[in-house]
Amino acid sequence: EAVEAALKLARYHTKRQNVIAFFGAFHGRTMGALSLTASKPQQRRRFAPLMPGVTHVCYPDVYRGCEGGAQDAEAFALGCARFIEDKLFKTTLPPEEVAAIFVEPVQGEGGYVIAPNAFMQELRRICDRHGILLVADEVQSGAGRTGKWWAIEHTSVEPDIVCMAKGIASGMPLGITMSRADIMDWVPGSHASTFGGNPVCIAAALATLDVIENESLMRNATEVGNHMLKRMADWPVKHKLVGDVRGRGLMIGVEIVKDKQTKEYAAAQRDRIIELAFERGILFLGCGPSTVRIAPPLVVGKEEADAAIEVLDECISIVEERSPKSAGPGKPQGA
Structure with missing residues (x-):
């Protein structure tokens, strides 16, 4: 409307x-x-x-x-x-x-x-x-x-x-x-x-x-969001399926790709990562052809954010182990 x-x-x-x-x-x-x-x-x-x-x-x-x-x-x-x-x-x-x-x-x-x-x-x-x-x-x-x-x-x-x-x-x-x-x-x-x-x-x-x-939630969004982005900054190097990590505040995307050079979308792998995280008690959503959407409540704290990141990290690793061989780690691409 x-x-x-x-x-x-x-x-x-x-x-x-x-x-x-x-x-x-x-x-x-x-x-x-x-x-x-x-x-x-x-x-x-x-x-x-x-x-x-x-x-x-x-x-x-x-x-x-x-x-x-x-x-x-x-x-x-x-x-x-x-x-x-x-x-x-x-x-x-x-x-x-x-x-x-x-x-x-x-x-x-x-x-x-x-x-x-x-x-x-x-x-x-x-x-x-x-x-x-x-x-x-x-x-x-x-x-x-x-x-x-x-x-x-x-x-x-x-x-x-x-x-x-x-x-x-x-x-x-x-x-x-x-x-x-x-x-x-x-x-x-x-x-x-x-x-x-x-x-x-x-x-x-x-x-x-x-x-x-009154509860300084914009400052919290900035601080916790920066904390999360810093923790995930090396994922394009660490994970063969992660092409890009980008975000502002608590609006963060992790793009999943089959190949670092071609940047081919990996929708099935992205969806499986989200399913595994859900089974572990953390809710993520998809957006775009193959991006994991991270959008926690504005009141989220760093400890809760860390717990979510650890689950997502684990789920990406699990899917990588079960996926066909992808192009190896490469230089991170910033937004």
Whole structure:
């Protein structure tokens, strides 16, 4: 609902009809949001025709799209953003007809892929040059999960519209679309939802905000997340199935691959790792083609995090022993 509202608001305010989203994105399953979503084919299968006016472009997956150091990674990320202006706007999509660019600062279902700061900053510049609204989907990455209220804060970019849900009300059903007053210029009745403004859910959200702030949960997310990332930093060398470990705060992904050189996805092995961990009392989720998603509660402590890491470490080793021979350890790839 938050994304649907943002989509309608962007079109209403700009009087433009087209939007840009990214491959790997997940924005929801209602028709407008689904039209922006591009992470799994089963989410879209048999629902066509979807909403027209959506163009998808590449998201900067540094691990898969770029080899080398930080300078190469930044150039790759900038190239992904500049493709919009240098190619798309000059061939098939007039910029004056684009209402908004929808982006997840950290892709959730796409594999916990982190957008480099340079990419987000270039998107902001492109939007400013062409009068396009930048919409940050923070449904998975917001509410303190990455160590800041919103993941986009890590990039020093201010979006025009922010979408939030999930953690913002600690699991109570609430979606929020937030923007400046000058953008929210639609007349009363232009948008509403059946359950919008539920007082119980609003109370839960207000209480959640108080707890996050008063109990320093963003600082905890940063400290425990950094602790976990440090403990797993050598896994791409230690484990033949681990291609990459990346994350911000308590939003961490461990990408499982069959081969370090080809980076071939290893979905079956990833799924088995998650099953083994579940049998040992630790719940992980998958995301992307073959990434293990680590997203503990914001109140998690270092001892609990260590216990989870040890279980995951063990389960990866078990699956490696039973898997066909893979390319050996290689240089870690950072996000």
